[in-house]
Amino acid sequence: MPSLKDLRNRIASVKATQKITKAMQMVAAAKLRRAQEAAEAARPYAERMEAVLANLAVAFEGRDDAPKLMSGTGNDQVHLLVVATAERGLCGGFNSNIAKLARERARSLIAQGKTVKIICVGKKGYDALKREFGQLVIKTIDLRSVKNVAFSNADEIGREVLAMYENGEFDVCTLYYSTFKSVIAQEPTSQQLIPAQFDTGKAEADEGAGAVYEYEPDEGEILADLLPRNISVQIFRALLENAASEQGARMSAMDNATRNAGEMIDKLTITYNRQRQAQITTELIEIISGAEAL
Amino acid sequence: MAELFQFELVSPEHQLLSAHVAEVIVPGTEGEFGVLKDHAPVVSTINPGILKVRNDDGAWAEYFVRGGFAEVSSGVLSVLAEQAVPVSEISRDQLDLAIRNAEEDAADAKDDLARQKAEMTLSQLRDVVDALKTA
Numbered sequence A: 001m002p003s004l005k006d007l008r009n010r011i012a013s014v015k016a017t018q019k020i021t022k023a024m025q026m027v028a029a030a031k032l033r034r035a036q037e038a039a040e041a042a043r044p045y046a047e048r049m050e051a052v053l054a055n056l057a058v059a060f061e062g063r064d065d066a067p068k069l070m071s072g073t074g075n076d077q078v079h080l081l082v083v084a085t086a087e088r089g090l091c092g093g094f095n096s097n098i099a100k101l102a103r104e105r106a107r108s109l110i111a112q113g114k115t116v117k118i119i120c121v122g123k124k125g126y127d128a129l130k131r132e133f134g135q136l137v138i139k140t141i142d143l144r145s146v147k148n149v150a151f152s153n154a155d156e157i158g159r160e161v162l163a164m165y166e167n168g169e170f171d172v173c174t175l176y177y178s179t180f181k182s183v184i185a186q187e188p189t190s191q192q193l194i195p196a197q198f199d200t201g202k203a204e205a206d207e208g209a210g211a212v213y214e215y216e217p218d219e220g221e222i223l224a225d226l227l228p229r230n231i232s233v234q235i236f237r238a239l240l241e242n243a244a245s246e247q248g249a250r251m252s253a254m255d256n257a258t259r260n261a262g263e264m265i266d267k268l269t270i271t272y273n274r275q276r277q278a279q280i281t282t283e284l285i286e287i288i289s290g291a292e293a294l
Numbered sequence B: 001m002a003e004l005f006q007f008e009l010v011s012p013e014h015q016l017l018s019a020h021v022a023e024v025i026v027p028g029t030e031g032e033f034g035v036l037k038d039h040a041p042v043v044s045t046i047n048p049g050i051l052k053v054r055n056d057d058g059a060w061a062e063y064f065v066r067g068g069f070a071e072v073s074s075g076v077l078s079v080l081a082e083q084a085v086p087v088s089e090i091s092r093d094q095l096d097l098a099i100r101n102a103e104e105d106a107a108d109a110k111d112d113l114a115r116q117k118a119e120m121t122l123s124q125l126r127d128v129v130d131a132l133k134t135a
Helices: A004-060 A094-111 A122-131 A151-166 A201-207 A217-293 B092-107 B111-135
Strands: A078-084 A117-123 A138-143 A172-182 A187-192 A214-216 B004-011 B016-020 B023-028 B031-035 B041-046 B047-056 B060-073 B077-086
Touching: A004 A217, A004 B004, A004 B016, A004 B060, A004 B077, A078 A094, A078 A122, A078 A151, A078 A217, A078 B060, A094 A117, A094 A122, A094 A172, A094 A187, A094 A217, A117 A151, A122 A138, A138 A151, A138 B092, A151 A187, A151 A217, A172 A217, A172 B023, A187 A217, A214 B016, A217 B041, A217 B060, B004 B047, B016 B047, B047 B077, B047 B111, B092 B111
Parallel strands: A078 A117, A078 A172, A117 A138, A214 B041, B004 B077
Antiparallel strands: A172 A187, B004 B016, B023 B031, B023 B047, B041 B060, B047 B060, B060 B077
């Protein structure tokens, strides 16, 4: 049985922890709002880009002269997984959920006899994957010093991926990140970047196929110009979604922790009071029985 | 009074402008082109350069844009640029950085086509710098 002093210390330490988790929750809430705004501000660009590309893709579907970024290398032997996670922990299952999805994919690819290469964006993903796939991780990208993700960060990663693709270092590239559904729901997502996939059915439907564009220069050149840009745009969007998801996950994790600490304090306080009372009773009995003995 | 149409200037980070304007001059890859109301649907890539917007009151606003494309569909012009900054806010340093990057690209280019492309970007950027100096 812990002594009264021990209990007092425990209560004080849990209270201190609760203060920290509470503060972290509030910081996450403030950051979440900013991250959410950034993600929303970036949405029009990505959507337009996708719409135009989907339109162009329809024209090129099944043609032999389609750019390599769209048609692929005709192979799917080497897979590149770009795993985007957070730089920091203490955000519930956020990092491990993304890592889990990527790990399952990597395992099934290896079982099929494919070669897997991994790029980790964010330290936590690397930490989670290095034990099993340490040698497969060809690069880790550290965004620790970056406060708010800018397009240039994503562009750098995009260029790197493109350079690797042009050198024939992989055939298929998949991006792993977490989609921000709501503050309490984030969904680990995988998205195939190369060869690019578009929802061509949708493009035909909402343009009514009526808009016949003039292309300047011709379709092929525009597509060749836009496809590489699209890679960076998609990565940028993923990073922003990730940033918002991370803060959302942290907020709910810290909310849970604060509530948990509260329950713990209540329980400890009850134990403390009970024990104090027991001690007083014992002392009284000792005094009374001492007096009776006289 | 000129007839107005919807114009949107979007960069990956945010939407810079969404307004009804009278005329926009876009630095397209195959030459500058002006867009007025009821322009035919067109998609064009853009060069690094100055995009000019004439507002309702006839005043011109200028933006530096780099990398991306312009699209006219159902009477709306949207310009998607990787970088878009009002000319008044652009700093020499940013341009210098862009020029340095372009120079590196030109030096690193693996084949003639890539080098040609990089050099073209470089010369366009220099034109922008010249244009800003004289302005």
